[in-house]
Amino acid sequence: MEIREYLEKNLDNLKSDLSRLVKIPSVSTDREGEYPFGRECGRVLDEFLQIAEERGFTVKNLDYYAGSADLYPEGDALLGILAHLDVVPVTEKSWSVPPFEMTEKEGRLYGRGVEDDKGPLLAAMWAMKAIKECGFKLKGNVRLIAGCSEETGTELDLREYCKREKMPKNVFTPDAEFPLITTEKGMLRFTFGGRTLTEKIIGIKGGTVVNAVPDRVTAILRGKISLSPEEGITSYNEDGNTVIVCGGKSAHASTPAQGENAFTKLFKYLSAIEELTEGDRKLTESLLKLFPHGETNAAALDLAVEDRSGETTCVFSIIDLREGQLTAKADMRFPVSLNKARCSEKIKAAVEGAGFELLNITGSEPHSVDENSEFVRALLAAYAEVTGKPAFCKAIGGGTYVHNIEGGVAFGMEVEGEDNHIHGDDEWVGVDTLLTAAEIYAKAILGILGE
CATH class of the missing domain: 3.30.70.360 (Alpha-Beta Plaits)
Structure with missing residues (x-):
């Protein structure tokens, strides 16, 4: 079965998984007991790890700072995909739909986190699952890392993750926009x-x-x-x-x-x-x-x-x-x-x-990555193959999740020129955007690690 066909057949499952995450108002707060970023961030991490385990991944909870889902039960991760489960607060009365209840209408999914960053997290997870279910073989493991405090800007979740686990050599985050961001301003x-x-x-x-x-x-x-x-x-x-x-x-x-x-x-x-x-x-x-x-x-x-x-x-x-x-x-x-x-x-x-x-x-300080590396070229090739659009590197002002990770780049999943109301009222993502991003990520993984 082709990657896109598999993803389309499992679209309802992807939407169901996303709905489960959107329901949890995971705004990062102060520590509450065992939860370093508050009870809701702990709850959303538990929910994600349960979803990933249900979908066949090997999961790990790193003391509620972050969690991970590995494609294979063994082997060092050669590629890391870094996303986050926390969201920014909402002014509920300003929304036309319930912010913590995913709503679908006219080809769009509405809810806090559908684009930043719960939707991209699940697009990457289903890309990984598609590779496995469609019978493709990889040279090494892929790890999906879910942090719980990206929006605060403290990077405490990543620092604590790195104390407990080694960050893979190649890392991208689906927490920005396509085609590919290799340069980020200082902050x-x-x-x-x-x-x-x-x-x-x-x-x-x-x-x-x-x-x-x-x-x-x-x-x-x-x-x-x-x-x-x-x-x-x-x-x-x-x-x-x-x-x-x-x-x-x-x-x-x-x-x-x-x-x-x-x-x-x-x-x-x-x-x-x-x-x-x-x-x-x-x-x-x-x-x-x-x-x-x-x-x-x-x-x-x-x-x-x-x-x-x-x-x-x-x-x-x-x-x-x-x-x-x-x-x-x-x-x-x-x-x-x-x-x-x-x-x-x-x-x-x-x-x-x-x-x-x-x-x-x-x-x-600003962050910049070699635009001619094999890793970067593989990501650009995947984007061009799936979309048929020009693939190029660019610079942004947003400090993405990989800003302080050596060699890290930001790869989707926002579509350039599309206003998804990120951090605003009525945040949304297109259903086709979600599917296309998952397909791009699957092709990128195959381009980097495919046998």
């Missing part, structure tokens, strides 16, 4: 803050993860204030104070121009309120100095650089102001012609120049 996440002299502004709260454009923020102002209406901004009185809720549009931090930052939109709105005191205005003006509304290229931080890997991007993504104390976080992606040291120096100068303290900064 910095920084925390800043300090005491404020606000009087009218009692508190501001917004953002859930550091690597996404925030789509909602709430501010509380002292007293009842009459405010001008503006699209996407609502206000109401509560306990003698004024509550302002500002909406934006979520997007991944690597592509912030596709979203609208609710924070900077709020600060621009607040700056026009006459009742604000000098201390209130200093806060809003200082934050807008660092992050002007509509700017995404870090020009205000003196880091607007563009080269073959793209341009610098920067997102103000988390804010918490209470009792006069500000804590805020931002995410920056920088091209290969910059480095951590220079970016860190510029960020520190800008933050302190705006009157804040830089509390923490972490990140990684």
Whole structure:
């Protein structure tokens, strides 16, 4: 039987497996007992390993940091496929379908994680199963690795995995887009803050993860204030104070121009309120100095650089102001012609120049892989064979799961130019996209390890 025929016959099984994973709201949180990333991430890993075992794979739970499913019960893995089971949080009322119940309509599957990254994980698993069931022989084992905390950006799941298991020589992740990503920008996440002299502004709260454009923020102002209406901004009185809720549009931090930052939109709105005191205005003006509304290229931080890997991007993504104390976080992606040291120096100068303290900064240098290696050529050949489209290497701003894995590349499964609402409302994946990705992965495995 041909690979595609096998996958089409088992499409209902693939969708059933995906539905089981989508049902679990696996947002990574703090440790709960034996679960380092919270109970739900532990639950989704158990569910995945049960699914993989039911499908004939040899599975292992690595203390709930990650899990693995091997195609064969014995032998070192010569190829690793690295995906993740955790998802970003949802604002459920903004969805048109239940985010944690997979919905199929008009050739699309909707639900949190169907594209990032539960769907790609299962596309790879069914690719591996298709190879075995269709009678193809491989030179070595293939291991599917499922992490539980990719979205936090800490890489703790991978670090703990590598303490317990050896990462295969060749690794790709289906956590980006086709054709093939061999270059990734560097990344910095920084925390800043300090005491404020606000009087009218009692508190501001917004953002859930550091690597996404925030789509909602709430501010509380002292007293009842009459405010001008503006699209996407609502206000109401509560306990003698004024509550302002500002909406934006979520997007991944690597592509912030596709979203609208609710924070900077709020600060621009607040700056026009006459009742604000000098201390209130200093806060809003200082934050807008660092992050002007509509700017995404870090020009205000003196880091607007563009080269073959793209341009610098920067997102103000988390804010918490209470009792006069500000804590805020931002995410920056920088091209290969910059480095951590220079970016860190510029960020520190800008933050302190705006009157804040830089509390923490972490990140990684850019990542680049030889485009002419046999591994890369095999992946490109598989993509070209299945799709009939040109296969080429490219650079992105997103730090994929293989960013700090030597020789690792990102291979699908997003289709270029297709907006799957990743990290946004109504996340979806096309059924045909899922099948085609599984076929590409099967052909790639055969191209790398086929006898």
